[in-house]
Amino acid sequence: MPVELIVFILLALTAIGTALGMLVSRHAVYAALFLVLNFATVAIMYLLLDAPFVALSQVTVYAGAIMVLFLFVIMLLGAEQLPDEFKWRDLLPAIVLGLLLFAESVYLLFQKITLNTGLSSAAGEALTDPTLMAAKLFSDYLLPFEVTSILLLVAMVGAIVLTKQEKKA
Amino acid sequence: MIPVNYYIILSAVLFIMGMLGVLIRRNLLIVFMSIELMLNAANLAFVAFSRMYLNLNGQIFVFFIMTVAAAEVAVGLALIVAIFRSKQSIDVDQMNNLKG
Numbered sequence: 001m002p003v004e005l006i007v008f009i010l011l012a013l014t015a016i017g018t019a020l021g022m023l024v025s026r027h028a029v030y031a032a033l034f035l036v037l038n039f040a041t042v043a044i045m046y047l048l049l050d051a052p053f054v055a056l057s058q059v060t061v062y063a064g065a066i067m068v069l070f071l072f073v074i075m076l077l078g079a080e081q082l083p084d085e086f087k088w089r090d091l092l093p094a095i096v097l098g099l100l101l102f103a104e105s106v107y108l109l110f111q112k113i114t115l116n117t118g119l120s121s122a123a124g125e126a127l128t129d130p131t132l133m134a135a136k137l138f139s140d141y142l143l144p145f146e147v148t149s150i151l152l153l154v155a156m157v158g159a160i161v162l163t164k165q166e167k168k169a
Numbered sequence: 170m171i172p173v174n175y176y177i178i179l180s181a182v183l184f185i186m187g188m189l190g191v192l193i194r195r196n197l198l199i200v201f202m203s204i205e206l207m208l209n210a211a212n213l214a215f216v217a218f219s220r221m222y223l224n225l226n227g228q229i230f231v232f233f234i235m236t237v238a239a240a241e242v243a244v245g246l247a248l249i250v251a252i253f254r255s256k257q258s259i260d261v262d263q264m265n266n267l268k269g
Binding site for chain 1: 174179203243
């Protein structure tokens with residue numbers, strides 16, 4: 001068995017395990033930490049897929065910024081746990097529907113895509129070079145790039161407006 | 170090399186787990202984390218296809234998704250804080266009236 005496949009299987013098991021841990025942990029802080037580990041695992045997978053720049057922005061943006069924001073809000077609210085979070089009787093339809101969707105999507109994936117070919121080993125510079133990505137981002141994707149700046153501005157203003165305490169007159 | 174199918178299946182599994190999280194959890198914060206998990210699963214599929222077709226467009230889309238996720242988290246967490254202020258709870262089952 002090639003080394004790369006072993007690495008992939010270990011990473012996949014870690015990703016699924018941490019996702020499951022997030023799903024079942026009662027305490028929101030533990031869930032957030034499981035999710036950080038999940039994002040880190042997926043980042044390593046991006047490295048396996050010859051996308052180093054995406055991998056590092058995954059670590060900084062997701063595992064860094066977004067999850068820190070999450071942890072900050074969890075600790076600010078002080079509402080980490082809910083009493084009787086899991087009521088199994090109510091959960092049954094959700095679990096059945098989820099498994100149904102899973103079976104359906106896996107079936108469709110195997111039905112529709114016949115991509116059993118391995119990824120070609122010659123990726124070369126075409127994917128890993130950040131300058132090529134930057135050139136594409138600032139030529140073909142210039143308009144979406146500028147639109148995201150407006151999106152971020154709107155999100156920032158929105159977050160401030162939503163959390164602002166109104167003065168009681 | 171690893172077949173691209175494996176990545177797509179893993180992405181589907183992670184997506185379904187995120188969806189299960191949205192369906193079964195009552196803690197609003199964890200519901201929100203599950204949405205992040207789903208976005209991440211979509212990103213994994215994008216990067217896998219980008220690798221398969223040796224094309225950078227997929228990776229650039231991942232950047233845009235990350236930006237949208239960051240904006241979504243900022244606004245969503247602000248909403249959660251506002252909801253907690255008015256209801257003293259982040260239980261999704263208790264959010265059943267329109268008037269605040």
